[in-house]
Amino acid sequence: MLGKLASLLDRPVVLRRAALASLVANIGIVCTGGLVRLTGSGLGCPTWPRCTEESYVTTQEMGHHGIIEFGNRTLTFVLGLIAVIALAAAWRQRRRVPGLLAAGVWMMAGIVFQGVLGGITVRMALNPWTVMAHFLASMLLIALAYVFWHRTRDVPPRWTAPAAIRTAGIVVTAVSAVVLVLGTVVTGSGPHSGDTKAARTGFDPETVSQLHGDAVFVLVGLTLAMWLGLRALGAPLRVTRAAALLLAVELAQGVVGFVQYFTGLPWPVVLLHMLGACLVWTATLGLLLAVSPRAERPAGARPEGELVYEGHSDASTA
Structure with missing residues (x-):
């Protein structure tokens, strides 16, 4: 056994x-x-x-x-x-x-x-x-x-991203984290406290919601710029796809955010927004790792000398 x-x-x-x-x-x-x-x-x-x-x-x-x-x-x-x-x-x-x-x-x-x-x-x-x-x-x-x-x-061998792209990946990740933090402040100031006796932060919900929305716009703009930059540099398809996926998830999450705001925060939509926050965060991490160097080989990777790149293998004896 x-x-x-x-x-x-x-x-x-x-x-x-x-x-x-x-x-x-x-x-x-x-x-x-x-x-x-x-x-x-x-x-x-x-x-x-x-x-x-x-x-x-x-x-x-x-x-x-x-x-x-x-x-x-x-x-x-x-x-x-x-x-x-x-x-x-x-x-x-x-x-x-x-x-x-x-x-x-x-x-x-x-x-x-x-x-x-x-x-x-x-x-x-x-x-x-x-x-x-x-x-x-x-x-x-x-x-x-x-x-x-x-x-x-x-995964395929990593593309060696320029230093500016690697820095952009870190900036996008940092802004994504700020969006998450501000989102929790909005939640802590709004009506869904978890219990009628639970305290609130005391912040004005309208103000913190505006700050959260502004941060989201910055994140979307940075992600769009990074996607365009990756395409201009001829980055591998898997890397540009990581940026495109993050952008798509951000836009979908933005739509859900507007819907919950203008419909009075119905709990099913808020719950969907929480799921969206998790997906934005994972897509952000996916983009960060796609442009970040990593020395170690993944589990189950092919032996050294056989490279896999965008779905094609190349056995090399060099």
Whole structure:
């Protein structure tokens, strides 16, 4: 039995699928956490780590709010299990890709930290600043999971991007992070607090929404400029596609943002906007990695001397 398990963990495809599952699960738990807040179930389990002072699970008296909040807590264990499988596979295959195991360890540590931060958020009665930190910690976890997944993929040799393009990739990523931070400020100032008793930041929602929107326009402009620059430089198709994907996701997210703003923030649209934030962030990371140099070879990559570029192979003995 153990031999079969070890054999499975030695397979690159198992590692890749576990890494992708971890990324998807991290995005999914952001959405379920959003559902907790948007349905007013943030204190459905009013304490932590227990759900009540007497029980670790929700009770009938707590109604649907308790079920929603406890369900989100339960998903943390699913997320952890997936991460354990991915980390075990990374350990078995650690010699294939330098740095892969370290990325897995950081991802697991982030899940533990996020769980504790979630408990602190509950114990502080959904203080908006801890709620904001909880969401941003999830963005960090998504970044760790994305890097881990990216390192397991079979990818072509990297295009050596000019220094200006690499700098632009960093700037786009930084502005994307600013957009996320301002988005949490908007959330912490708006009506969906997670519970009727939860405090708000005290900022004017109109003002912070305008700041958030301005940052989004800057991000879209920078992404468009980067896409045009990559095309002008004759960058590989996979690189220009990464920029085009980010631009498309940003525009779609902008449409959702306008819809939620002008329709009075209905919770299904807000939840879709949260999913869009995760997708913008992952697309941003995809573009950053597409233009950033990396020395290590991905798991399952072809032997040295055989190059793969844009779908074509070239066996070289040079």
